[in-house]
Amino acid sequence: MNAPLENGGPLYKGTGAPVPDIPYEERTWPTGPPWRMFSPPPVMPAPPEDEEADRRLGRPGVERRPRPEEVRLVNAALLLRRPLLVTGRPGVGKSGLAYRIARELRLGRVLHWAVTSRTALTSGIFEYDAIGRAQALQGPPGAAETSAGTGAFVQLGPLGTALLPYRLPRVLLIDEIDKCDIDLPNDLLTLFEDGYYEVPPLARVKPQEPTTTVHTADPGGTAEITAGVVRCHAFPVIVMTSNGEREFPEAFMRRCLRLDMPDPDAAALGELVAAHFGDRLGTRQEELIRDFLRRSERVGGLAADQLLNAAHLVTSGHYAHQPAQEGGADEWTDLLEAIWHPLGGEGAEPA
Numbered sequence: 187m188n189a190p191l192e193n194g195g196p197l198y199k200g201t202g203a204p205v206p207d208i209p210y211e212e213r214t215w216p217t218g219p220p221w222r223m224f225s226p227p228p229v230m231p232a233p234p235e236d237e238e239a240d241r242r243l244g245r246p247g248v249e250r251r252p253r254p255e256e257v258r259l260v261n262a263a264l265l266l267r268r269p270l271l272v273t274g275r276p277g278v279g280k281s282g283l284a285y286r287i288a289r290e291l292r293l294g295r296v297l298h299w300a301v302t303s304r305t306a307l308t309s310g311i312f313e314y315d316a317i318g319r320a321q322a323l324q325g326p327p328g329a330a331e332t333s334a335g336t337g338a339f340v341q342l343g344p345l346g347t348a349l350l351p352y353r354l355p356r357v358l359l360i361d362e363i364d365k366c367d368i369d370l371p372n373d374l375l376t377l378f379e380d381g382y383y384e385v386p387p388l389a390r391v392k393p394q395e396p397t398t399t400v401h402t403a404d405p406g407g408t409a410e411i412t413a414g415v416v417r418c419h420a421f422p423v424i425v426m427t428s429n430g431e432r433e434f435p436e437a438f439m440r441r442c443l444r445l446d447m448p449d450p451d452a453a454a455l456g457e458l459v460a461a462h463f464g465d466r467l468g469t470r471q472e473e474l475i476r477d478f479l480r481r482s483e484r485v486g487g488l489a490a491d492q493l494l495n496a497a498h499l500v501t502s503g504h505y506a507h508q509p510a511q512e513g514g515a516d517e518w519t520d521l522l523e524a525i526w527h528p529l530g531g532e533g534a535e536p537a
Contacts, residue, residue: 198260200252202243202461204290213292215354215420222267224381226417228353233294234404239285244461246289251453259445260287266443269378269424271363274447276429276529277489279458283447284359284425293423297344297358297403301366307373310345310360312400314387336391337398337411347403349381351419364428371438378424378441382417389414450490452479458490459497466501474500478526485528495525 197216210232240246260283263270272280288296299310319339342350348358363370377383388398388411397412426442450458455475459467467474474496482488499521 198257198264198287198290200250200257200260200286200290202246202248202250202286202290204246204292207292210353213354216265218265218267218421222421224418224421226351226419228351228419230350230352230409233352233356234407236285236288236295238296239289242282242285243289244458245464248457248461250457250461256283256445256447259443263443264423267421269360269426269442271426271428271434271439271442271444272447273428273430273444275449275487275489277487277491278447278449279490280427280447281359281361281425283445284357284423287423287425288357293354293357295404297348297356297422298361299344299358300361301363301370303365303367305366305370307370307377308343310343311377311383312343312346312385313341314385315339315341316387319387335395335398336387337395337400340385340387340398340400340411342400342402342409342416344403345377346383346385346416347407347409348422348424349377349383349416349418350402350409351417353420355420355422357423357425360424360426362429363426364431364434371434375437375441381421382415385411385414385416387414449482449487452476455479455490455493459493462494463497463501467497470500471497477522481522481526485526486530488526489529492526496522499525 259270262268270283272283274280284296288294316339319336322339344358345360348356350356385400388395388400391398392413397410399408399410401407402409452475455478456471459471459475475493478488478493478496
């Protein structure tokens with residue numbers, strides 16, 4: 187399952203080791219099912235490199251041993267061109283999966299769409315500055331804003347950018363989709379199925395502006411849109427995270443693959459700490475992870491970044507074990523009590 191496909195496309199291994207650095211224009215991608223193939227030719231240049239992956243995942247090159255379920259489900263989503271719904275407690279590394287896929291398969295910058303209860307589908311696809319466009323039209327003839335056309339006032343969102351006709355799929359992280367408005371999952375169905383959308387402000391002016399340049403969700407990025415319609419070439423790798431706070435419609439779930447992420451064990455936490463700190467913790471690493479897991483079990487679960495906080499304090503050199511004074515706890519234990527606080531608030535079991 188971890189070997190390259192016959193047509194040369196890569197498969198996700200989850201080890202953290204990137205695929206060979208082949209020029210973007212020469213790379214291939216696994217063939218999808220006929221009903222998930224999209225016809226527009228690729229016209230977008232290579233996406234920018236992802237500067238967030240190292241910050242979120244730690245340095246590359248640290249060997250990682252992924253769960254077999256993770257490898258199977260990610261590869262199934264890649265081959266079927268279907269979104270991946272990743273569920274689990276807060277802090278178990280759901281969002282990090284999107285950055286790991288992008289870095290390992292060299293798919294460039296991850297497009298991040300953070301969802302709230304007020305999020306509407308249009309905010310993920312595009313925003314149109316109608317007031318700015320009207321003011322530009324009222325300006326002096328020949329002004330730069332007027333000559334730029336309607337596209338200068340269109341900003342594609344993360345989802346809209348992901349569906350541009352790239353040669354290789356973009357990675358789109360839809361974060362905390364369980365916090366969305368009740369209608370959003372159903373609104374996404376057509377996009378997930380058809381891989382295209384229309385930008386009405388551009389469609390209305392297509393006789394005068396058949397092709398126009400718009401802004402994308404990448405910093406300083408632009409794209410040309412013809413006739414106000416965007417069609418994908420390679421369906422994006424979509425990772426949607428959920429804390430399990432709600433159920434989704436059956437029609438939505440039918441179009442997704444679901445991956446449940448458990449709490450990381452000692453080995454996974456060791457890999458995470460090593461990716462961020464190398465061997466700087468020395469013999470303290472095993473002790474710290476053991477204390478973290480013990481406390482996590484007592485308080486009903488802690489987040490992995492709480493362990494990283496403690497590891498940073500250890501390596502900073504500003505804190506160390508100090509003898510207890512007058513029968514009290516030592517300074518380090520008191521500090522851990524504060525930074526390893528229960529995620530459930532006052533209702534969590536006290537340590």
